[in-house]
Amino acid sequence: MCGIVGIYSRKPEITTEIAYCALFALQHRGQESAGIAISDSEKIRVYKGMGLITRVLTPKVLKKLGSGNIAIGHVRYSTTGESKLENAQPLLVRSKVGSIAVAHNGNLVNYWDLRNALESEGRAFLTDSDTEIIAQLLSAILLENDIVDALKILDSKLIGSYALVILYNNTLIAYRDPHGIRPLCVGEADFGYVIASESCAIDSTGGELIRDVRPGEAVIIQDGEIEFVKINRCRRKAFCVFEYIYFARPDSVVDGRSVYTVRHSIGRVLARESAVEADMVSPVPDSGTTSAIGFSEESGIPYLEALIKNRYVGRTFIMPEQWLREQSVRLKMNVVRENVRDKRVILVDDSIVRGTTSRKIVDMVRDAGAKKVHFRVGSPPIISPCYMGIDMSTKKELIASSRSVKEIQEIINADSLSYLSLNGLLKAVGADEKELCLACLTGNYPVRVPGEELRH
Ligand code: SF4
Missing domain, CATH: 3.40.50.2020 (Rossmann fold)
Structure with a gap:
């Protein structure tokens, strides 16, 4: 349970402030670390630290991050990966395709399979977070594919829950896994667009909810144009019922329902x-x-x-x-x-x-x-x-x-x-129970989970 936001702003001088507002509304989703990445079309700057947003993203830090049209942000509580600064997000990787920053809410159940496979190809990892796997895989796939095809290939390799916001070449990308396990929604404001884990984050920027990102759907925002692209078919929706019971803020609308x-x-x-x-x-x-x-x-x-x-x-x-x-x-x-x-x-x-x-x-x-x-x-x-x-x-x-x-x-x-x-x-x-993940209440998981003993 982390909180993620993605901002496209036509007012580059206030993009970090907008990201801050949206993230602040999601503080309840994670208190261990916070971070923002911003792109000014030439390079991506990232700042992240341990602790609450107010401690990490001070006015001085926001000023230092500077201006840009797109930003992503993250508040973390750890599942895969320890609670330490290296695992804080957004995670930035640099490769031949350029810089990619990723913020992730969810957990890959095939983390070790993917990591072992990548390590045997000679890749090194700086963190023990599953988000680095996503960032590394994506940067490799983008070498030979456009964004839509890259997301399709990436999606075919991941098992688990993954709501993502990604900064790449001055493009803001959001993607929600085909089961739609974790929430993700899109809103519009006078300055541009906000993508966030919960609608309360959109509200906090003065924006209005457009709709949820559908399971298996990507949102791509480039030069101010927003595009919704179906990446994968949703075979069985499995929205986390605990978002309603506990995680989400009561003033949020998640997956079409008021919490x-x-x-x-x-x-x-x-x-x-x-x-x-x-x-x-x-x-x-x-x-x-x-x-x-x-x-x-x-x-x-x-x-x-x-x-x-x-x-x-x-x-x-x-x-x-x-x-x-x-x-x-x-x-x-x-x-x-x-x-x-x-x-x-x-x-x-x-x-x-x-x-x-x-x-x-x-x-x-x-x-x-x-x-x-x-x-x-x-x-x-x-x-x-x-x-x-x-x-x-x-x-x-x-x-x-x-x-x-x-x-x-x-x-x-x-x-x-x-x-x-x-x-x-x-x-x-x-x-209907077919729309929800109820696994912690029933033991029936929506995705194949490698043996517990392997993971622990
Ligand atoms: S319903 Fe339970 S098992 Fe499923 S994602 Fe939510 S907390 Fe996890």
Whole structure:
């Protein structure tokens, strides 16, 4: 789960600022590193660093990056490749065809196959990120092919999820894998075009969403002209259902649906499926908020906040190390004692991954005087790892992979625990299961995944 943006701007002097605004709207998708690459038709300049956008892309850095008509940007949280500066993006490669900068959201499941094959041809790698594989392959293919054919050949070699923005010869290219696993959309503004992981990034530049990039489709912007080109047929769409449950911002429209509306419906369906007597419904902030509102409306139980989030602490789930995750729960939120004292509290959260956060939250609410703490989850149990770009990549990390709901209830110390059913989730999203990736909930992967033991 990273955030990517691509900007075509007719106002070269503000292109980096536009890219900054769009990236800033996507900070929730990755907090480990940030970067921007800009092209002024002669050369590509890149700046990237570790940490939040405000720390990395300072006004001084933006000024130094200078002007240009096209830029791409990236915020990262790591899946393949460690959390270190060399793996930050955009990634720049120089070859006989010129310079190519790539920003990638997703994860290649055949990373090691591709890397071994390229290394046996004598290629060296500077990073352990799968994005370098994409950049190197593309630069080699472009030696003998135009952009459209190069994308077709590249696509035939990649397995996994890959939403891409690419800077090449003063052309902005975006491509979404044929399963459409990760989101990518295009918008238009008075200065030009914005391509981004989520529509909230387009909104932040003052632009308007045109539409999603379709699975297997490329967007090519050259000299201000935009072209949509079908590169590969979408045999089976598999949009990540967790974009709706957790990742995307509620004010975004992703893959044609309002994230807010889906989360609100999740809360309503959850209330119908797992009613319980209580005095109040509270979200686990922030991602449980919209579902808790829906739950409260459907059940008639008052909405009242049990927990307040410290706005200056990032999401726990996307902190790469367990120790950091554990420390950050108490830093992240605190209980409103007056609201929960002597009450039967329903806590609504979007999902349970490892269970460590849920246990701490239940204990905090109980210690503050709640009589009962019921836990409701806006997704079915996560039972399988994600190989398509989300950091929950081994089964043993997942609390529900080998435990019953009753066992999890005991571990998190709740008086009752209920998850949303799979059918309930599909109803709330308003999609057929053939349109979505549900692999972490069902174990059925949309792409062939080489053996887990090989990857880990
Ligand atoms: S496995 Fe789960 S988190 Fe990963 S892409 Fe599929 S639905 Fe999304």
